Amino acid sequence: MPRTQEQFNQMKDEARQKIMSAALCLFSHKGLSATSIVDIAKKAGVSSGLLYHYFRSKEELFSELVGFAVASSGGFIEEIAGLGLGSAEKIRRISAKMIETLKEDDTTAQYFVLMVKLTLEGDLNEKTTENAKEAAKPVIILSGIIAQGQSAGEVKSGNPYEMAILYWAAVQGLCSYKLVMGENFMLPSAELLSGILIN
Amino acid sequence: MPRTQEQFNQMKDEARQKIMSAALCLFSHKGLSATSIVDIAKKAGVSSGLLYHYFRSKEELFSELVGFAVASSGGFIEEIAGLGLGSAEKIRRISAKMIETLKEDDTTAQYFVLMVKLTLEGDLNEKTTENAKEAAKPVIILSGIIAQGQSAGEVKSGNPYEMAILYWAAVQGLCSYKLVMGENFMLPSAELLSGILIN
Amino acid sequence: MPRTQEQFNQMKDEARQKIMSAALCLFSHKGLSATSIVDIAKKAGVSSGLLYHYFRSKEELFSELVGFAVASSGGFIEEIAGLGLGSAEKIRRISAKMIETLKEDDTTAQYFVLMVKLTLEGDLNEKTTENAKEAAKPVIILSGIIAQGQSAGEVKSGNPYEMAILYWAAVQGLCSYKLVMGENFMLPSAELLSGILIN
Amino acid sequence: MPRTQEQFNQMKDEARQKIMSAALCLFSHKGLSATSIVDIAKKAGVSSGLLYHYFRSKEELFSELVGFAVASSGGFIEEIAGLGLGSAEKIRRISAKMIETLKEDDTTAQYFVLMVKLTLEGDLNEKTTENAKEAAKPVIILSGIIAQGQSAGEVKSGNPYEMAILYWAAVQGLCSYKLVMGENFMLPSAELLSGILIN
């Protein structure tokens, strides 16, 4: 997640950035097919023709955004998983980071929501399949952390895979709610989120 | 009338049912605009024209389904909330019911997922706004149960509204995952779900 | 024109009559393609299916009505033309009859308006072409009366064919206005109408 | 901007003009619903999609044309009515102008025919109602001229409103015949037309 900003900033081309930012917002809200090229162009403040200088097609723009989403969400989990910490601490860090990034702006929520839309709406081409596989990683990684934590008596008991699914489902649901509820949304504390897995 | 009224109603309902069932499945997966009328008709085994005997437009079909979704999901929560039970017990029952219904078939998951799409994809007409309001009720009701349970020391401490959001976010996320993951999905136990709110 | 009623009455089948009457009204107002079978059936108080017991197609229903229109409007002119009267008197009789029938009800106006739609909207099949030829007769007959009247000094001078066109154009226009203007329409006197050709 | 604003307007107007001209011809002959978008596009030599760059819908295109028709036909009458002339002279001028314009091309006839179709075929929206009111003006204005002319003994006696209706009915009928009869149509002289009101 923290990479995202850098990655965006690295793009020298301002118009490209504006387009991606507008597209992310619209895709995450309305989905791939409910979002029109004209909508994106209008929101980005450019002409619809220009969009095709930067992206071969609407699908490709979508795909590229999903790629970013998958990479940035997966990345931070792998990073924390790789640290030499206790399982409970890892879960607390993941939760803290998650809540913190969600607090900052809508980008992370949009990325997470996009990842679900990928599977439901996207074409079934190579890139998509690859992305889908990548998107499943966090569940696997978290399963491992949970199993380890249970051995150490730090984590609630239960099927680790089921627990990982519940945890990410909650995160995914929070992202979705954040976009849907607008002003009425309130982010729970990191402790509450960790509480799904840790007593 | 050469045909009895009941026979007509029967037939009418049969085709109507098939259409609604097909539409629920497709809308919950792909969303309103990614689902074509032909897709729905094909899946329902009827001609695309027939769809317009029963529904004025694709939007109206979507809207009617969302209405069902909101009513049926809201209904069971209000029901349990109205029982003379302790808060912890109410939460356990809600969780048990939720998990149980999700186990049965995809309908409930589809309904829950549809409710989110309503806000993101639907037109902003009266019906939609009304539905959206109705869809927010569960969070409110659960907040009340949580607050009461905290007074009785049965429920974890924390902002009740935030906790209710987290809980429903988890439920919502589970429904979404169930549709997305297919075979790879595993439903967590009701205890794990209650565990978000109860120690 | 006076035949019309008889012809209608001769039809034993009540439903057939109701359908034709409804169709005449709708076709004369909205034209062939703007009038739907359901509209006609609804106005006639029957089911749309029944319509196909009496008429092979919408076109045929239209065609049959136009046939009536042509026959009844052409008929009465030929009749008066055949009488042993002076030209001026013939023109006065035609005008008087015309105004009188227009006063009675909308049927005649509807017939005249329909005849124009025939040429503009109808298919170019045999029946239509035949009808179109038939519809041109009144102009020819009136031309003859005018020419004769001019020789006798009873009728204004000018090209008889042009004058006949102007006269029927006025009649046609009156019928059109009668349908369009509704309450605001006022029928001119027969003298005024004859005045187009006679001083 | 790589293209000057004028060039854009030019082009825009070119295609727009071609579409409107084609539509006027088709609508005036076949009416609103018997004319398909594809027909119009084909006749205009553009793609059917382009039509929707310039007009929101077929109805709107129709409506815009009717607006033109009403404005242009009403305009010339008001103009002549406003001149400081005797009533008989005004009627002669109106008739002369009318016949002259009908001689030039089909546009005027198409406009007049369109105005009738407006009331019979158009939606009952604001614009339509407004147009319909405007379309009734010529009758009112001519009534005034007739009444004045009768006081001066220049115009035939009779109810001025009825006479105005007959006059415009004749004009309307001529326009209709011009389109229907094609080669067989012959325009009467302006004197013949004035003769409806003046001896």
Next chain:
DNA sequence: AATGAATGAGAATTCATTCAT
């Protein structure tokens, strides 16, 4: 790089017609 007019394929919708009852 940038524009938006223009295209055409595809989606929604309508409606004449058929048919089982």
Next chain:
DNA sequence: AATGAATGAATTCTCATTCAT
């Protein structure tokens, strides 16, 4: 005779994509 559910072809309309400028 009578019904209206059901069909599918035709029509309106949308929108991703191209292209001349």
